[in-house]
Amino acid sequence: MASPDPKIPKIVTIDPEGDLTINFYEPIKDGPEYVGGSGKRIFGRVLAIFKVSRQVVSRNSRQFGMMLMGVFQEAGQHVIDIEEGTVNSLELWFRVLHDAMTDEMYCIPIEDVWEAIEVCGYRNFDIKRLNTWFEKWFSSTDLEELEIEDMCTLLYPCHEFNHAKGFAFLTKSLAYQMAGHITEINPTSHRHLHLEGNAIGSINGARGSLRSKMLRGLFEPVDEYLKQRCSCKAEALFSYCTGLSKTGIWPLESHHKKSVQTILDGPNFIKFVCKPPPNACVNCLERLASSTLTKTRLNVLRDFDGLCLDCMDRTKPKLGGVDEDYWEHDRRRAWSSDCRITHDQPTWYFSFMGRKTEMRAHQRKKR
Ligand SMILES: [Zn+2]
Ligand SMILES: [Zn+2]
Incomplete structure (x- = not known):
């Protein structure tokens, strides 16, 4: 199929009975001009023309409501002519609302x-209206095929559309899967769109914790050899270290x-061989x-279920502090009772978005 000519606006009939036409245009300084709905000359190119219901649009957006009241109505x-958004994002909103x-x-x-x-930020749409659509949009993603970059780009939408399974995954x-620091990727020019609070810090915290648990599991036997009294301990320790050196954490400074x-998926980790x-x-x-290594491997693999x-x-930091349920x-x-995903303690711990002092107070009380 030939791609549409960018110079010809896309005609989108959302409501065949619609009584309002919305021209979405791209402003171009000193560019082509056309006569807008109010009779004013507008410099730019119309990208899409939406036929919608005035009532539906006004009812669902305070911003549109104000715009369509008063002078317009009289x-x-x-x-009307609008200039912010993209053809697809506006069409999506109008389709959901209608x-x-x-x-x-x-x-x-x-x-x-x-x-x-x-769009929903400045048009005052209720973002929850898109949750069902997003669930289906996300389900058409082949999760196995996702690259690291794709995952970093999907984090924020999953969070905003409240997709618990997607966000945990x-x-x-x-x-x-990340060796270095995890950051989110914003593919738009709207820099103010990003995960709030400490979510990124928490994902990185979980990543660091997995690595520590893996190293602790691998070096625990070394510790125990040092406490042993048998005459074979020296040779056995040497064999163990030789085996360890083949697990992919050697040389130690390179494992990062x-x-x-x-x-964890290295061949000598999956099947530890030492003489x-x-x-x-x-x-x-x-x-x-x-x-010994199989146990460590499984423990680490089962440790973190993603953020909940x-x-x-x-x-979330709010008046009155953290919900008592969470501590309970x-x-x-x-840990995951009343949560949409099943998870253990590490997910419970890293999903904490409140003040560190509150978490410490809880841990002290527990001890
Ligand atoms: Zn021994
Ligand atoms: Zn949870």
């Missing part, structure tokens, strides 16, 4: 998804360049067995 004006969705709207590019969030994947997932010294005692043999939007919501879930060790 003059019986039925054409309950006139098309399949095309479930495949709009990610940039337009961000634009749709921006992305934050979990990034914590395991690899993601936790890459290290036990002859006549090694039972304790030494046990520590050299493949099962419901726990984040309960702990920890005391009962039922």
Whole structure:
């Protein structure tokens, strides 16, 4: 199919009975001009013409409502000109408001998804109206095929459209798969759109914690060899360290360049091979067995379930402090009760968005 000529505006009939025409134009200084709805000369190019219902648009947007009242109504004006947004993001909004969705709207590019969030900011649309649409839009994404960059771009929309599963999946994947610092990517020019508060700090905190847990698991046997009294401990420790050096964390200062997932999936981590010294005692043999690393591997793989939007919501800084439920879930060790995703303590802990002092006070009380 040939792509549409950018010079010809896209005609979008949202409501065939519609009594309002909205011209969406791109202002161009000293560019082509046309006569706008109010009779004023407008410099720019019309990108799309939407036919909508005046009542539906006014009812759902205070900004449009104000615009269409008063002078406009008195003059019986039925054409207005607007300049902010993108064709897809505006069409999406008008379709949602008129309950006139098309399949095309479930495949709009990610940039337009961000634009749709921006549009609802200054047009006073209720963002919740897009949640159902977004769920379907997101479900058409092949999660297995996502690149790191795609994940960083999807974080904010998943958060804004309250998609708990998507947000948990992305934050979990990034914590395991990023070697370096995780940041979000904003594909638009609206720099004020970004995750609020400490969400990015929390994902990075979870990433660091996974790495520490992995290293602790790997070096725990070394610690135990040092406490042993048998005569085979020296040779056994040497064998263990030789095995460790093949797991991908060696040389130790270079492991930071690899993601936790890459290290955990290394062949010698999945199947730990090290040659036990002859006549090694039972304790030494046990520590050299493949099962030692398998246990660490599984513990780390099962540790973090991603950030939980419901726990984040309960702990947002607000008047009266964190919801009591949140602390109660920890005391009962039922970390994800009342959450839309199932998760353990690490997710509960890293989804905390409140003040550090409150978390510390809780931990002290628990002890
Ligand atoms: Zn021994
Ligand atoms: Zn939760």
